[in-house]
Amino acid sequence: MQELPKAYNSDTEKEISKLWYESGLTNPDKMAEHLKESGEEVKEPFVITLPPPNANGNLHLGHVCGYSFHDVMGRYMRMTGHPTLLLPGKDHAGIQTETVFAKHLSEQGKSKQELGREKFYEETYKFCMSNIENAREQEKRIGLSADYSRELFTLDPGLTEIVYETFSQMFDEGLVYRDKRIINQCPSCMTALADIDVEHEERRGIFAYIIYPFVEEEDRKLAKELLGVEGITVATTRPETMLGDTAVVVNPKDKRYKAFVGKKVLLPIAEREISVIADEDTDMEMGTGAVKVTPAHSSVDFEIGKKHGLEVVNVINEEGKMEGDIPERFKGMETVECSKALSKELEKQGLLIKIENIRHEVTVCERCRTPIEPIISNQWYLDVSSLAKKAQKNIKKGKLRVFPKGQQKALSHFFEEIQPWCISRQLWWGQRIPIWYSGGKKLYDWLHENEGKSVEDYKEETGKEPTGTGKLYVGAERPESKNGEVWEEETDVFDTWFSSGQWPFSTLGGPDGEDFKKFYPTSMMIHARDILFWWSARMVMMGLYRTEKLPFSDIFLTGMILAPDGSKMSKSKGNSVEPKEIFEKYGADSLRLWYYSDALPGSNAPVREEKIKGNRNFVNKVWNASRFILMNVEDSEIGEISKRIEGPMEETERMKRTRDHVKKVGEYIEKYQFNLGSEKIREFFWHEFCDIWIEQVKESIEDEEIGSEKRILYLSELLYLLKENLKIMHPFMPFVTESVWQELSKLGLAKGLLMSEQMMSR
């Protein structure tokens, strides 16, 4: 007769997880040993590299719940003979962390520049380390059975080494190159961004109609006659860029402008002459049908410029301020300010027809929502076309699968349309690109921009004394300098995704690592939908490149957690739900059970407290059913019952049904149908095991004497089946099942940890 608390107390969860981590069995090597010792078959390892959360803040509910999918897979596999590795880590998250920490500094009245690069890096590192500790605790709280002896941070020296190797190899093969082209500059983060790192947002804006008068008197006359004004009218959302215009383009089929193609107009204010050119891609319907071309500050215009050999005139710098060969009065102005000033002057000159207020799509920085400034600059690029092709092949052959299926098409489309990837960022927080310039970066870029010219030409044309050969060196350490040659180090860092794209093999020690041999390729990947292109797409490409194998063959995308009202959770809206709150109120198991059923791939899951509560009732039911059985077992009977459940049991109908049940649930898990799995364990345990079997046994032994054969027989079977139920329920609800297991252990009715037990054989 055992005295147990009347209800399951989730406060004990911390102690339970301590047992797991202290046992070391989350380590696949130890688990393999354990299996061997228990005389079990040791099957193929099961491996998931966990998505590393950003080390710049707390985990939100989405992170925490996401891990319950990794964990249900991991625990099930561990309990079916697979030494299991759930490999945890944390991500340095370049831009985001730099922004967050810089903000943090400014709140203390300090700035990044004051600290200097080295100190800033140091401080940010400390900041991340404390966040990492928090994050780790939260992961443990949901019951994540990860191997923390292998935990990594993306900036760990060992990982950086592997990332550098990859870069160096890519460089040698010519996949990596420096190029001067139009890029997305975030004037606030002060760095270049890849196309994928920007988003489109509808904002209010203006549409200004400006007249560019013709240079020749006769053209002006003709224009007055045909167009009503003495010039050609262009419409633009960004008047300030006109200072960098180098042409006006019209459609060759456009009757209105046919007569003016090839003629010159005078760019107002800038007082420069530019030509009217014709290009078929010009839309006659938009605006006035005549478009100003600013190759330096619009990617479309850049392409037109390239096609027609137009000059590139830079008028905006990386801070989003006006600069370059423009009238002095505009220099240093913000673009918006300049736009207003220009409009005023144009109006005075009678060259501004009108300004319309419009709503239009604006490109913004994904991190800080600041409008992107397209500018020309030198950046490092990775040619991913061949890698994307390989990835695409794997999808077509069915070797790479995405759940839900619809997203597989999206991924396929992404690979098809892929553009060179800009991998350099002008940040301090991250891995410095391991490049050294002999004679400096400027020399290299000059030679690169002026094809065919030599160092001597550089000396002549710029009047500067070169301090090197203009060559590059790839490596972590500064190369030896000979004959006074100066090696200047690259100051840019890698895009964060360049390193996290290598996560599945870098975390295993790289292609030569011991763990790599044992655990690569990994078994599957699970993460939220929103980083499919950023992360999985890159992991697939980088994995194929570095290891010639897919890093995983299945990608399972979790549903998105929403606020209770169905809107996106965000701290600024104040509608986010703190994981801690839920843990304290309902315990981790209840949260996990809710998530399995609601967060299916491709669906949204608004947090509903009543539903979590409903699952808490189930958790409690498991506890109480177990408690009831234990209460019915008398101390004097334990020895005999224990002996029976250890030995071979007679096959009964209940036994068979349980066996079938375990099999069915296993199939659900293997097919990633966690919702069906959790529904099934609930249905079976509650409405069959409890409502029918326990009730039957209760009735059968009611009048039996303690120690009688009938009692021993019934109770042994019931206990045996309880244990099998606990096992199959364990992956879904690890805490309560392990708690019960430990209570059984105390009585000698079970041994060790439920986590490392093996499922009822099929």
Next chain:
RNA sequence: GGACGAUUAGCUCAGCUGGUUAGAGCACUACAUUCACAUUGUAGAGGUCGUUGGUUCAAAUCCAUCAUCGUCCACCA
């Protein structure tokens, strides 16, 4: 502008390759119960499966169309 997905009970969703009275959880109603269960048990109400057509002996399930919502992609000045 394009692609993809969704539309099933009050809410969140299951319903795989078409086949008897369409399911779950939560919420709801009635009765029972303090017998292990912050309850639990039993019973119940609630859906013409977004629209309109089509294929079929048979459709929530396949096809087409429209509508609404969502996500992603896209340089439209």
